[in-house]
Amino acid sequence: MLVLVELDEHGVAPGSLEALAWAHPIARELGEPLHAAVFASGTIPPAAPGDPLVDLSLRAELARHEVSTVHTITHPELADYSPERWGESLAQLIAGLRPTAVVAAGTERGTETMAQAAARADLPLAVNCTELERSGAPGAEGPDGPDGRSWRLARIRQGGMLLEDAELTAPIAIVTLAPGAAESTAAPNAAAEPADVPEMQSDVPAVAVERFEPEFGDRFVASRLVGRTTRDGGVSLATARVVVSGGRGVGSADGFGPLEELAKLTGGAVGCSRVVTNNGWRPHSDQVGQTGTKVNPDLYIACGISGATQHWVGCMSSKAILAINTDPDAPMVKRATYAVIGDVADIVPAVVDEIHRRAQ
Amino acid sequence: MQVLVCVKRVPASGGTPQLTDDGVRVDTRNLAFTVGPHEECAVEEAISLVATHGGAVTVLSVGPAEAEEQLRYAISMGADRGVLVDSGADELDPQATASALTAAIRQLESEGGPFDLIMFGNESPDAGNYQVGIRVACALGRAIVGGVKGITIDDDAGTATLHRGVADGVEAYEVTLPAAVAVKEGLNLPRYPSMRGRLRARKAELAEFRARIGTPGTPDTEGGPGAGEPVELVVHRGGLRKLRLRRPAETQSETVLLGHGSEAAPAVVDILEELDVV
Ligand SMILES: Cc1cc2nc3c(=O)[nH]c(=O)nc-3n(C[C@H](O)[C@H](O)[C@H](O)COP(=O)(O)OP(=O)(O)OC[C@H]3O[C@@H](n4cnc5c(N)ncnc54)[C@H](O)[C@@H]3O)c2cc1C
Numbered sequence: 001m002l003v004l005v006e007l008d009e010h011g012v013a014p015g016s017l018e019a020l021a022w023a024h025p026i027a028r029e030l031g032e033p034l035h036a037a038v039f040a041s042g043t044i045p046p047a048a049p050g051d052p053l054v055d056l057s058l059r060a061e062l063a064r065h066e067v068s069t070v071h072t073i074t075h076p077e078l079a080d081y082s083p084e085r086w087g088e089s090l091a092q093l094i095a096g097l098r099p100t101a102v103v104a105a106g107t108e109r110g111t112e113t114m115a116q117a118a119a120r121a122d123l124p125l126a127v128n129c130t131e132l133e134r135s136g137a138p139g140a141e142g143p144d145g146p147d148g149r150s151w152r153l154a155r156i157r158q159g160g161m162l163l164e165d166a167e168l169t170a171p172i173a174i175v176t177l178a179p180g181a182a183e184s185t186a187a188p189n190a191a192a193e194p195a196d197v198p199e200m201q202s203d204v205p206a207v208a209v210e211r212f213e214p215e216f217g218d219r220f221v222a223s224r225l226v227g228r229t230t231r232d233g234g235v236s237l238a239t240a241r242v243v244v245s246g247g248r249g250v251g252s253a254d255g256f257g258p259l260e261e262l263a264k265l266t267g268g269a270v271g272c273s274r275v276v277t278n279n280g281w282r283p284h285s286d287q288v289g290q291t292g293t294k295v296n297p298d299l300y301i302a303c304g305i306s307g308a309t310q311h312w313v314g315c316m317s318s319k320a321i322l323a324i325n326t327d328p329d330a331p332m333v334k335r336a337t338y339a340v341i342g343d344v345a346d347i348v349p350a351v352v353d354e355i356h357r358r359a360q
Numbered sequence: 361m362q363v364l365v366c367v368k369r370v371p372a373s374g375g376t377p378q379l380t381d382d383g384v385r386v387d388t389r390n391l392a393f394t395v396g397p398h399e400e401c402a403v404e405e406a407i408s409l410v411a412t413h414g415g416a417v418t419v420l421s422v423g424p425a426e427a428e429e430q431l432r433y434a435i436s437m438g439a440d441r442g443v444l445v446d447s448g449a450d451e452l453d454p455q456a457t458a459s460a461l462t463a464a465i466r467q468l469e470s471e472g473g474p475f476d477l478i479m480f481g482n483e484s485p486d487a488g489n490y491q492v493g494i495r496v497a498c499a500l501g502r503a504i505v506g507g508v509k510g511i512t513i514d515d516d517a518g519t520a521t522l523h524r525g526v527a528d529g530v531e532a533y534e535v536t537l538p539a540a541v542a543v544k545e546g547l548n549l550p551r552y553p554s555m556r557g558r559l560r561a562r563k564a565e566l567a568e569f570r571a572r573i574g575t576p577g578t579p580d581t582e583g584g585p586g587a588g589e590p591v592e593l594v595v596h597r598g599g600l601r602k603l604r605l606r607r608p609a610e611t612q613s614e615t616v617l618l619g620h621g622s623e624a625a626p627a628v629v630d631i632l633e634e635l636d637v638v
Contacts, residue, residue, distance in 0.1 A: 081531075083494075083504065084504075108526065112494070115491035115494040119458075119491070119497075119499070124453070124454075124455055125600075127489060148599070156608075157605065158485065159485070159488065161608075162386075162607060163605065163606050163607070164602055164603075165604050165605075166600055166603055167601045168600050169599045170599040221501055221536075222503055223504070223533040223534065223535045223539070224533060224534045225533055227531070227532035228530070228531050228532070229529045230528050238527065241635075241637060242635070242637050267637055268637070274545075278549065280549065287545075298635055299635055299637070306374070308374030309373075309374060310374065310485075320631075322618075323615075336615050337613070337615065337616065338615065338628075339615050339617050340618050340621075340627075341620045341621075342621035342622070343621070346622045347628075349622075350621075350622035350624075354625040355632070
């Protein structure tokens with residue numbers, strides 16, 4: 001079983017930690033070793049020529065998840081991310097390894113790479129899965145059957161409003177894990193292993209490293225990454241602890257003034273509903289929901305937002321929700337942790353005043 | 361430039377989806393239908409690209425015969441023509457959808473030359489398989505970038521620059537045309553159809569293909585369009601099969617009413633203090 005592991009500046013990216021934790025019991029159930037694939041471009045500098053993955057802390061991290069082998073994918077053309085090249089590389093790796101299943105985190109890059117790989121390998125792909133298991137009698141449909149093995153899975157649909165039970169029949173199952181569907185814990189029986197990297201230096205973790213170099217033909221068609229700008233400062237909607245979000249009930253672009261002030265006072269970010277972006281009151285980057293950003297703050301303050309399901313799926317992971325609405329029967333009010341009934345134009349400024357008053 | 365936009369007919373509802381008794385699909389008897397927000401932006405973008413660079417916009421849908429409604433809506437916005445691949449009432453799996461679209465595009469391109477840009481929504485709002493556009497682009501041997509919220513065309517260079525938001529900023533990609541793109545809402549603000557657009561859409565002739573589930577190894581198109589019959593496209597089923605839908609368990613808890621109007625402000629600030637954010 002192979003897990004596509006994405007890396008960030010701290011090591012294994014959070015989504016990939018979830019994917020490893022999710023894949024581990026499935027691999028054990030199947031009695032198969034867990035392999036990882038990483039793109040060795042960018043994040044990990046090869047310290048010594050010939051050793052593609054020398055980062056010991058990363059090896060230790062993978063060892064804690066009982067990864068037995070890591071395949072580092074390297075190629076001069078992979079210095080930058082490219083959907084087609086990443087997908088083709090993964091497809092070639094899969095063709096050589098013939099794993100039972102390939103799992104990746106359902107991040108944008110994870111999903112895009114897996115879709116490219118599945119398309120190139122002409123294999124089905126199930127995205128945003130929450131459950132996966134082999135179905136049918138063991139051995140009844142071996143890997144050499146006409147359509148391969150069969151699996152039962154559950155995946156999320158409509159941004160999380162519905163779950164779909166599905167059957168996947170494929171020689172190799174290619175799936176992505178729905179974000180947040182698994183806890184990212186180290187494999188239980190490996191948890192006791194020391195996490196201290198320096199101490200392990202003499203005793204390199206037992207993860208075999210295999211370099212994999214894909215081949216791209218001369219006329220390989222790919223999009224080229226030509227620029228990258230990083231947002232400077234500001235609280236990002238996706239990671240804010242407090243989100244002050246406004247809907248149609250805020251009434252206008254100017255109506256967001258008090259919401260912005262409340263966000264500033266709480267170190268939070270401003271969000272909004274689709275009605276608001278459609279009216280041009282806020283930029284689309286502020287939109288929360290199925291076609292906007294999914295947020296998971298400690299507190300989501302929904303001001304004049306009805307709570308349509310497409311909005312709800314974007315904020316339902318919040319630890320607590322405070323609904324401010326004139327309508328006590330609005331779905332957002334019914335589902336919220338706390339509610340204040342009344343006009344946003346009165347309530348939000350009063351909250352801002354109260355914060356100032358207590359600060360004195 | 362020739363631009364093709366692929367759209368899907370999906371139910372539109374802000375409420376909790378009701379399921380049919382057998383739990384296999386969403387009960388759509390009382391629902392209106394629409395194209396997804398991503399795809400509405402794709403149609404809008406195609407229309408404005410063609411307004412700037414010249415050319416024509418074709419919209420293509422694989423779906424039930426009723427998807428005609430979504431094609432006509434796109435035409436009322438300003439698309440030039442609509443093409444329907446009638447695949448019957450049941451939703452196809454993503455590989456089958458991609459194979460139907462690919463076959464239709466090959467057929468259209470054999471008649472009218474290549475589309476410079478093929479546009480998709482990043483994912484459909486209902487099934488959300490995140491792969492149809494990528495499969496079609498791969499089958500046609502074209503580059504595709506997903507999650508795109510900005511498109512600039514360089515006519516002289518024959519390239520497009522595609523911008524997409526990532527966790528910590530924005531990435532720009534360059535593709536050589538012909539190419540494909542999967543876009544997201546936020547790309548633009550789609551226009552409302554004009555009265556004239558609606559009239560034109562009502563009278564527009566739609567081209568029609570018929571999808572037939574075939575066996576691997578048979579040609580993608582079969583039979584001539586003779587005798588007024590739609591051209592038949594042979595479509596291959598993929599390995600993912602929907603069994604049933606269900607609603608995720610929701611933890612229902614009582615809402616704590618903090619009060620009415622501005623008098624509730626102290627109770628709100630108490631909560632903020634508890635969270636240690638003020
Ligand atoms: C495929 C699809 C995807 C979608 N994706 C998204 C998405 O990502 N995000 C999203 O938000 N929507 C999305 N929508 C739209 C969604 O269905 C709703 O239309 C939208 O969320 C409604 O926004 P709203 O709550 O601001 O407006 P409304 O539903 O009109 O609600 C306004 C609320 O404000 C209250 N109110 C009015 N005046 C006041 C006042 N003065 N003080 C206090 N309260 C007041 C009203 O009681 C009401 O509850 C999507 C729809 C579709 C079909």
